[in-house]
Amino acid sequence: xxxxxxxxxxxEEGPREGFQIEKSVIPTSHKVKLIDAxxxxxxxAIQACSFVSPKLVPxxxxxxxxxxxxxxxxxxxxHALWFNKRGIDRALAFRDKxxxxxxxxxxxxxxxxxxxxxxxxxANLAAMRQQSLxxxxxxxxxGKVSVMAAFGCNFQGEVSVDQALGAVQDGFxxxxxxxxSITEIALADTMGWANPKRIxxxxxxVRKRWPQQVIRLHxxxxxxxxxxxxxxxxxxxVTHFDTTVGGLGGCPFAAHPGAPGNIATExxxxxxxxxxxxxxxxLDQLIAAGHFAEQIIGRRLPSAVLRGGRLPAVNxxxxxx
Amino acid sequence: xxxxxxxxxxxEEGPREGFQIEKSVIPTSHKVKLIDAxxxxxxxAIQACSFVSPKLVPxxxxxxxxxxxxxxxxxxxxHALWFNKRGIDRALAFRDKxxxxxxxxxxxxxxxxxxxxxxxxxANLAAMRQQSLxxxxxxxxxGKVSVMAAFGCNFQGEVSVDQALGAVQDGFxxxxxxxxSITEIALADTMGWANPKRIxxxxxxVRKRWPQQVIRLHxxxxxxxxxxxxxxxxxxxVTHFDTTVGGLGGCPFAAHPGAPGNIATExxxxxxxxxxxxxxxxLDQLIAAGHFAEQIIGRRLPSAVLRGGRLPAVNxxxxxx
Numbered sequence: 001x002x003x004x005x006x007x008x009x010x011x012e013e014g015p016r017e018g019f020q021i022e023k024s025v026i027p028t029s030h031k032v033k034l035i036d037a038x039x040x041x042x043x044x045a046i047q048a049c050s051f052v053s054p055k056l057v058p059x060x061x062x063x064x065x066x067x068x069x070x071x072x073x074x075x076x077x078x079h080a081l082w083f084n085k086r087g088i089d090r091a092l093a094f095r096d097k098x099x100x101x102x103x104x105x106x107x108x109x110x111x112x113x114x115x116x117x118x119x120x121x122x123a124n125l126a127a128m129r130q131q132s133l134x135x136x137x138x139x140x141x142x143g144k145v146s147v148m149a150a151f152g153c154n155f156q157g158e159v160s161v162d163q164a165l166g167a168v169q170d171g172f173x174x175x176x177x178x179x180x181s182i183t184e185i186a187l188a189d190t191m192g193w194a195n196p197k198r199i200x201x202x203x204x205x206v207r208k209r210w211p212q213q214v215i216r217l218h219x220x221x222x223x224x225x226x227x228x229x230x231x232x233x234x235x236x237x238v239t240h241f242d243t244t245v246g247g248l249g250g251c252p253f254a255a256h257p258g259a260p261g262n263i264a265t266e267x268x269x270x271x272x273x274x275x276x277x278x279x280x281x282x283l284d285q286l287i288a289a290g291h292f293a294e295q296i297i298g299r300r301l302p303s304a305v306l307r308g309g310r311l312p313a314v315n316x317x318x319x320x321x
Numbered sequence: 322x323x324x325x326x327x328x329x330x331x332x333e334e335g336p337r338e339g340f341q342i343e344k345s346v347i348p349t350s351h352k353v354k355l356i357d358a359x360x361x362x363x364x365x366a367i368q369a370c371s372f373v374s375p376k377l378v379p380x381x382x383x384x385x386x387x388x389x390x391x392x393x394x395x396x397x398x399x400h401a402l403w404f405n406k407r408g409i410d411r412a413l414a415f416r417d418k419x420x421x422x423x424x425x426x427x428x429x430x431x432x433x434x435x436x437x438x439x440x441x442x443x444a445n446l447a448a449m450r451q452q453s454l455x456x457x458x459x460x461x462x463x464g465k466v467s468v469m470a471a472f473g474c475n476f477q478g479e480v481s482v483d484q485a486l487g488a489v490q491d492g493f494x495x496x497x498x499x500x501x502s503i504t505e506i507a508l509a510d511t512m513g514w515a516n517p518k519r520i521x522x523x524x525x526x527v528r529k530r531w532p533q534q535v536i537r538l539h540x541x542x543x544x545x546x547x548x549x550x551x552x553x554x555x556x557x558x559v560t561h562f563d564t565t566v567g568g569l570g571g572c573p574f575a576a577h578p579g580a581p582g583n584i585a586t587e588x589x590x591x592x593x594x595x596x597x598x599x600x601x602x603x604l605d606q607l608i609a610a611g612h613f614a615e616q617i618i619g620r621r622l623p624s625a626v627l628r629g630g631r632l633p634a635v636n637x638x639x640x641x642x
Contacts, residue, residue: 154633192629195595196552224588224625228549231517255630258621267545274516304545308513309576312475
């Protein structure tokens with residue numbers, strides 16, 4: 001509890017996660033409008049799009065237009081995702097508007113690497129080595145190691161703490177070879193396997209080995225444990241989280257359609273603010289953005305806060321505290 | 322963490338909570354079938370019905386027929402809820418089939434007492450004093466003090482730890498006056514105000530003052546923090562929880578229709594089993610019961626596990642542990 005943070009840094013990934021999974025065509029103007037709405041909530045980082053193959057991810061065929069359309073707000077970073085050289089080049093066209101940086105993506109599960117990336121971990125490391133060089137050649141700092149399937153895997157089953165640590169180490173090895181300076185380790189519970197005890201084990205182990213690194217958690221709520229996992233991480237001092245407004249997104253690996261994806265931004269903001277942790281986010285504005293996201297995709301999102309609402313301000317003394 | 326339990330005792334309240342809130346008429350046979358399905362999951366306690374006024378709660382007009390219809394399973398307790406003498410009398414007709422006991426219901430929020438019970442706390446205490454005498458006259462042990470709105474209130478706002486403790490004390494005062502022997506304190510987050518820190522404060526305070534009592538939590542997931550709250554309670558040694566299959570039920574006090582009600586039984590079972598706590602519940606059977614509940618009420622329930630599924634048994638070594 002001594003490590004419990006005073007503030008959280010939340011990266012909003014709703015647009016990127018949400019629009020890549022939708023089967024229907026979302027008009028570009030709606031994507032732009034949602035991102036602009038999120039820009040007004042107090043969020044400081046928004047992952048705005050994905051520069052990926054329109055054949056593989058039709059929902060992001062209009063990534064360039066979306067970035068052109070958004071109205072940047074001072075103090076808000078707009079991020080993007082990509083996985084290859086073509087993606088880097090598309091992103092670089094917007095280097096004045098987007099906050100661009102390189103990430104070394106590693107995988108803690110061999111089976112997931114083969115299933116999801118179509119290459120084994122060794123081949124992925126080779127690709128990431130090359131991509132880091134490409135990033136640096138383009139003048140992009142490579143400061144982040146991001147671990148997929150860090151807490152378990154539908155294809156492999158259990159992922160041990162050692163396997164998670166090994167994947168982080170793989171990323172640092174690439175950084176050392178290519179001369180990158182890593183400042184952040186992101187741990188993704190890609191398929192919703194984590195539980196609060198495992199979160200602590202992994203976070204404590206990572207922190208012990210890399211005490212100077214920022215630790216970021218990218219949590220999924222596939223089985224309803226996401227917010228409990230976030231709280232366990234906060235108690236270990238984790239301050240950086242990826243979330244999606246309304247819980248936009250989903251889980252292609254779930255047993256049934258409609259499973260929750262990332263933890264909902266509103267739920268994390270509510271948890272934080274109610275436990276004395278500042279987020280800088282206006283919950284009312286965020287809820288409004290969540291309801292707008294529901295209009296855009298034409299169905300209800302999993303966020304409980306979108307239904308339950310914030311805690312009613314019935315007692316002024318509460319606000320005064 | 323030293324208090325972390327080895328086992329949980331879960332009282333399934335899905336039938337009672339779920340059918341009282343539905344607007345459409347659920348056939349009695351479906352209610353019976355769901356309760357019988359739950360009886361086969363390993364759950365040891367099921368709140369089967371509510372003996373309340375059919376005018377106030379039309380969904381439980383058939384409570385007597387439901388109890389007549391269910392097929393009791395050895396080792397499973399079937400509970401019922403009531404609030405007045407008429408309810409006691411209806412329940413007593415099934416004393417061979419139901420596990421009957423008296424509860425002293427108290428409220429931590431004056432505003433909620435007036436709004437929800439149509440009487441202030443003082444009047445409620447008088448009614449509970451009389452009801453305890455009625456229970457004892459009927460030969461029912463009165464062993465439980467149950468606190469509504471123990472963590473906060475939409476009508477009052479903040480409920481302090483002292484107010485929660487005061488409500489518990491009210492219950493013990495009635496028990497002392499009427500000669501009941503209390504063994505259990507139930508704390509209900511009726512409107513979904515709790516957060517993990519507040520759960521700890523209240524549980525630790527209650528345990529300090531009444532160290533011999535079983536503490537039960539009745540948590541609602543109105544704003545998505547329910548499972549995080551359950552985990553915080555488990556870390557304080559709480560072993561008794563009320564839950565509803567699929568998250569059946571709802572919240573009449575929420576900002577928008579469709580807010581989650583009680584925490585979902587599947588989510589708590591998954592949390593427990595994944596953190597090494599035995600529940601005795603077969604998660605596959607429970608998920609099947611949850612899907613059946615969805616068929617009955619004709620819409621999706623909030624439980625993430627009903628969508629995400631249990632952790633896939635891809636690795637036999639996992640099961641062997």
